[in-house]
Amino acid sequence: xxxxxxxxFLLALLTAGSIFSAAYIGRENDRLQELCADIREEVLxxxxxxxxxxxxxxxxxxxxxxxAFIENAANISAVTAEVARLPALSQTNSPxxxxxxxxVSAQCALLAxxxxxxxxSVL
Amino acid sequence: MIIVMIRALVLYCxxxxxxxxxxxxxxxxxxxxxxxxxxxLSNIATLPVEDISIPMxxxxxxxxxxxxxxxxxxxxxxxxxGVRRAVSGSAKLIISNxxxxxxxxxxxxxxxxxxxAALRSQQxxxxxxxQFAVAETTGTISVCPKKSAQPPTAADLxxxxxxxxxxxxxxxxGKVSAAALRHLGLDEKWLTKIVKAQGCQVSDVFIMTxxxxxxxxxxxxxxxx
Numbered sequence: 001x002x003x004x005x006x007x008x009f010l011l012a013l014l015t016a017g018s019i020f021s022a023a024y025i026g027r028e029n030d031r032l033q034e035l036c037a038d039i040r041e042e043v044l045x046x047x048x049x050x051x052x053x054x055x056x057x058x059x060x061x062x063x064x065x066x067x068a069f070i071e072n073a074a075n076i077s078a079v080t081a082e083v084a085r086l087p088a089l090s091q092t093n094s095p096x097x098x099x100x101x102x103x104v105s106a107q108c109a110l111l112a113x114x115x116x117x118x119x120x121s122v123l
Numbered sequence: 124m125i126i127v128m129i130r131a132l133v134l135y136c137x138x139x140x141x142x143x144x145x146x147x148x149x150x151x152x153x154x155x156x157x158x159x160x161x162x163x164l165s166n167i168a169t170l171p172v173e174d175i176s177i178p179m180x181x182x183x184x185x186x187x188x189x190x191x192x193x194x195x196x197x198x199x200x201x202x203x204x205g206v207r208r209a210v211s212g213s214a215k216l217i218i219s220n221x222x223x224x225x226x227x228x229x230x231x232x233x234x235x236x237x238x239x240a241a242l243r244s245q246q247x248x249x250x251x252x253x254q255f256a257v258a259e260t261t262g263t264i265s266v267c268p269k270k271s272a273q274p275p276t277a278a279d280l281x282x283x284x285x286x287x288x289x290x291x292x293x294x295x296x297g298k299v300s301a302a303a304l305r306h307l308g309l310d311e312k313w314l315t316k317i318v319k320a321q322g323c324q325v326s327d328v329f330i331m332t333x334x335x336x337x338x339x340x341x342x343x344x345x346x347x348x
Contacts, residue, residue, distance in 0.1 A: 004195065008195065
């Protein structure tokens with residue numbers, strides 16, 4: 001009976017952990033998508049994007065440390081590499097900034113989507 | 124490299140905890156569900172050790188999910204016969220009244236060679252000596268020989284020997300087993316007296332077994348070759 005209770009407790013804990021991690025990643029992804037959208041708007045308006053880019057980099061830095069517990073390091077490194085290019089592009093007001101932000105946004109969305117059980121991800 | 128070592132250590136502890144959680148049944152003969160869990164565990168545990176880009180949680184979560192499910196399913200099997208039959212199947216009679224059930228053998232995909240090998244492993248070398256044989260859910264064959272092929276028992280010979288528990292290990296490598304003494308209803312005082320009578324101390328005893336206060340065997344370290 002002790003083992004049964006322990007198993008039920010563990011299963012409940014793992015289920016709660018899975019739901020919490022999916023919710024956390026979803027929330028963080030929303031925040032990252034917002035920041036990406038802000039940068040896009042600022043670029044289109046011709047404003048200075050350095051503050052928003054810095055905020056995005058800080059947000060990702062915090063987020064990727066937690067993500068390392070649940071996602072393959074190779075996938076996180078790929079996004080980190082894309083994010084690392086943003087400050088330089090922002091400083092030079094490069095026209096590639098929007099493309100780079102789009103790439104970061106798409107990869108973050110993909111990472112978040114991988115945490116949700118879709119038919120395609122389960123199978 | 125140190126990361127791989129630490130991960131291996133953590134997963135080793137996790138798998139030990141998982142197998143302990145599954146209980147003693149897991150270590151003996153495996154039911155189909157337990158075999159599946161064991162195979163999966165060994166595979167899952169190796170992935171995060173080999174590949175450090177895979178997070179440790181990706182190894183620990185499936186291990187404990189599988190083990191928890193296995194324990195819950197075995198508890199349900201214990202309670203519900205339907206679950207037990209669905210998960211473990213049921214034993215099948217392959218020899219009944221000395222006659223081989225070819226239909227059952229075909230169903231189990233059991234060849235005559237398999238049958239003879241299973242009988243031989245049970246020390247039965249002639250199929251005509253078998254009264255009945257059952258294919259257990261663990262895949263083993265249990266054989267009941269005909270009365271005429273069985274060695275005579277004490278009851279057959281009209282004897283009534285005294286029933287007693289087998290001896291238990293009281294001292295192992297100089298260490299006293301308090302649980303064994305409790306099981307026998309004896310105490311350390313008795314033990315010290317017996318050991319002294321052998322002309323040694325507890326630490327000098329390699330093995331001591333006892334069935335009761337008067338039936339014991341002491342092997343001293345000095346007696347060993």
